[in-house]
Amino acid sequence: MSLLSTLNEQQREAVTTIDSHVRIIAGAGSGKTRVITTRIAYLLESCGVYAHRILAITFTNKAANEMKERVRAILGDASAGIQISTIHSFCVRLLREDIYELAYPRNFTIVGSDDQKAILREAYRELDVDVKTYSFNSVLGYISQNKTHLVDPDQAKDFAKDWRGEQIKAEVYAYYQRRLKAMYALDFDDLLLFTYQLLKDNEEVRRKWQRRFQFIHVDEFQDVDELQYAIIRYLVGDHSWLCVVGDPDQTIYTWRGAQVDIIMNFERDFPDCKTIVLNENYRSTPSILAGANSLIKNNKNRIDKDLFTRKDDTGKIIHFSAIDEQNEPVWVSARIRALHVSGISYRDIAVLYRSNYLSRSLERTLLDAQIPYRIYGGIRFYDRAEIKDSLSYLRLLLDDNPAQDLAVKRVINAPKRGIGAKTMELIEQGAKAHQSTLYAFLKEGPIARGKAQTSIDEFVRVIEDCRAQREALSISRLLEKVIQDSGYLFSLEQDKETERIENIKELINDIDLFEQNNPEGTLDEYLQMISLYTDKEQENTGEFVQLMTVHAAKGLEFNHVFVYSLCEGIFPSEKSISEGGEKALEEERRLAYVAFTRAREHLYLSDSQGYSFVLDRVKRTSRFVREIDENYLEDVGLPPKATARSYGYREEETPFSSQMHQPMPDYMPDEASIRPAKKRGGPIRKGDHVVHIAFGEGVVINVKEGLAQIAFDRKYGIRKIMADHPSLAKK
Ligand SMILES: Nc1ncnc2c1ncn2[C@@H]1O[C@H](COP(=O)(O)OP(=O)(O)OP(=O)(O)O)[C@@H](O)[C@H]1O
Numbered sequence: 001m002s003l004l005s006t007l008n009e010q011q012r013e014a015v016t017t018i019d020s021h022v023r024i025i026a027g028a029g030s031g032k033t034r035v036i037t038t039r040i041a042y043l044l045e046s047c048g049v050y051a052h053r054i055l056a057i058t059f060t061n062k063a064a065n066e067m068k069e070r071v072r073a074i075l076g077d078a079s080a081g082i083q084i085s086t087i088h089s090f091c092v093r094l095l096r097e098d099i100y101e102l103a104y105p106r107n108f109t110i111v112g113s114d115d116q117k118a119i120l121r122e123a124y125r126e127l128d129v130d131v132k133t134y135s136f137n138s139v140l141g142y143i144s145q146n147k148t149h150l151v152d153p154d155q156a157k158d159f160a161k162d163w164r165g166e167q168i169k170a171e172v173y174a175y176y177q178r179r180l181k182a183m184y185a186l187d188f189d190d191l192l193l194f195t196y197q198l199l200k201d202n203e204e205v206r207r208k209w210q211r212r213f214q215f216i217h218v219d220e221f222q223d224v225d226e227l228q229y230a231i232i233r234y235l236v237g238d239h240s241w242l243c244v245v246g247d248p249d250q251t252i253y254t255w256r257g258a259q260v261d262i263i264m265n266f267e268r269d270f271p272d273c274k275t276i277v278l279n280e281n282y283r284s285t286p287s288i289l290a291g292a293n294s295l296i297k298n299n300k301n302r303i304d305k306d307l308f309t310r311k312d313d314t315g316k317i318i319h320f321s322a323i324d325e326q327n328e329p330v331w332v333s334a335r336i337r338a339l340h341v342s343g344i345s346y347r348d349i350a351v352l353y354r355s356n357y358l359s360r361s362l363e364r365t366l367l368d369a370q371i372p373y374r375i376y377g378g379i380r381f382y383d384r385a386e387i388k389d390s391l392s393y394l395r396l397l398l399d400d401n402p403a404q405d406l407a408v409k410r411v412i413n414a415p416k417r418g419i420g421a422k423t424m425e426l427i428e429q430g431a432k433a434h435q436s437t438l439y440a441f442l443k444e445g446p447i448a449r450g451k452a453q454t455s456i457d458e459f460v461r462v463i464e465d466c467r468a469q470r471e472a473l474s475i476s477r478l479l480e481k482v483i484q485d486s487g488y489l490f491s492l493e494q495d496k497e498t499e500r501i502e503n504i505k506e507l508i509n510d511i512d513l514f515e516q517n518n519p520e521g522t523l524d525e526y527l528q529m530i531s532l533y534t535d536k537e538q539e540n541t542g543e544f545v546q547l548m549t550v551h552a553a554k555g556l557e558f559n560h561v562f563v564y565s566l567c568e569g570i571f572p573s574e575k576s577i578s579e580g581g582e583k584a585l586e587e588e589r590r591l592a593y594v595a596f597t598r599a600r601e602h603l604y605l606s607d608s609q610g611y612s613f614v615l616d617r618v619k620r621t622s623r624f625v626r627e628i629d630e631n632y633l634e635d636v637g638l639p640p641k642a643t644a645r646s647y648g649y650r651e652e653e654t655p656f657s658s659q660m661h662q663p664m665p666d667y668m669p670d671e672a673s674i675r676p677a678k679k680r681g682g683p684i685r686k687g688d689h690v691v692h693i694a695f696g697e698g699v700v701i702n703v704k705e706g707l708a709q710i711a712f713d714r715k716y717g718i719r720k721i722m723a724d725h726p727s728l729a730k731k
């Protein structure tokens, strides 16, 4: 049968074993997910199993969608009715059917993190709890911990004993739970918890669901936690079979409770299970596979696997170490552009990074180079709330102008100052009546009463104070001052919003770079430049490079993968290094292994040297790059001693000319294809319109001795660039 003929022997065994439980333990790219999709098709087509009796659970919505697509590609419409979802979506479905058994209505509400915080705000007021001592995020973490360990508020109170702090948190937990119940609302943890309780305590419901599914599949099983596993176990009845697949080397969620022991000890709970090992990798070239393998071998706490591939080699893993932070994204963009020019679709290219804030520098360069991109599972840097808030504060430091109204609206109550919708209405009406801008009206005199007015006065005082310092302070220091004095930063710190704080640090870093590059640059100019990035709508061509964190890339694959910012302290993270233990570092290494093994044809690793504002020290290449066997790794940006020519500008023209020590990196696979300047209408001449990968569009002022003087957008000014440099093309 054709369905099975494309599989290897072990895969075929896994697909056709339908009379026992199955566990597949195998490395990345060995076809585990493919086994699940083929098995589903096989059950339907060859075994006459009804679609609605098949369940498959995957880790993310994206993975679930891909699995659905793959099954649909094989089966067409016959695949409708198969349950393929994340565990949370599955629980919602189950609860919508049966939650009334727990005395909840079927149309219960699901609350997200904003709602959760609103409830906490209420609880703190009611119970007189100080948010400075008990940040929302830490208490939400506490509640979640309790829930996933099946500890209810009463038990939490018992555990708290005489510890005052614990008692308070337990009280908040009890209040929170009461509020949710009163609204018939469930948070994300409750979805799992309620499902678990229902299946555990209600035999009828349990039997019903056990009867419903004959075949249950779980992908990425190495990352399930105790509660999820308990739910899965309850779903398996006397007449149903469970098939789990996973790779212990890809466990990346232990910080959220994932238990790799569950897959390792699976046969304890399912003694008659058949274990199948897959050892052929179909995804990656030999260099990528061997390189990733040499990395993961550095983990002591693991079982070695033996994977082989029959794919042709397409060259070594490429590593580029940029001499500074600005050059790293330029290199990545140049590579992407070169790949695209040589005929590769943007869709086949992904850039992965350790943390969300890292996308900033990359996004800027991609926009400049006019390379379309999408951020998957996240928000574009300049669209993030904390970045918009910070920029709004900065905007308020300019002289009064009507465009500031939006900024006022955005930050007048961020952080919360007790200026609610009512006061805001007063302000807006008043300003309208006086034909004044909102801020000018605020400045003029009392508007509201009591606390609201005090807050307004304080807000105006902070803005005025910062405005007065505009000449004395640099832009980045101004931003630091305004977000500190206004209490904005403090509120983020209170809420332990580490990711948001990281993003703001990255914004400050961005401004620092702007000021280094434009010593005469003003605040106004900076904001104008940024508005180019915030307003730039991307063309919706359907063709775009995919940007995402490594966590979001789990289970996916791309022909060309860039892993960005592989610096010590970033990847591996500072926390994993400073905590010292092997455990945290091994998890980071598994994460790097996941990142590297997403690549099918080419893997590019990059990092940058120089001082890092975020880390507050000089950077070094990640150990994860150094751990790759040299036989499979090629360093293309050799520090030290080279020239700025690598990027096409002359040394004295660059802001960091003294540090520009890089040789011409080998970033163009096919020389001919990436010299469109020559291909299209001969060499560059005076008056030509050109595009540079980093500086965007410009006009050639003159060309002398092979060096073109080009006027770019105001933010980059006039630059000298080698006229035949590949980073430059005629328009
Ligand atoms: N027998 C096969 N013949 C051809 N291609 C295969 C075969 N098995 C798997 N593949 C292909 O190899 C790639 C990797 O497969 P798959 O995504 O199922 O691996 P995986 O083990 O789930 O990887 P990961 O651990 O990253 O989730 C896919 O493109 C898949 O279609």
Ligand SMILES: [Mg+2]
Binding pocket: 032, 033, 034, 219, 555
């Ligand atoms: Mg998979």
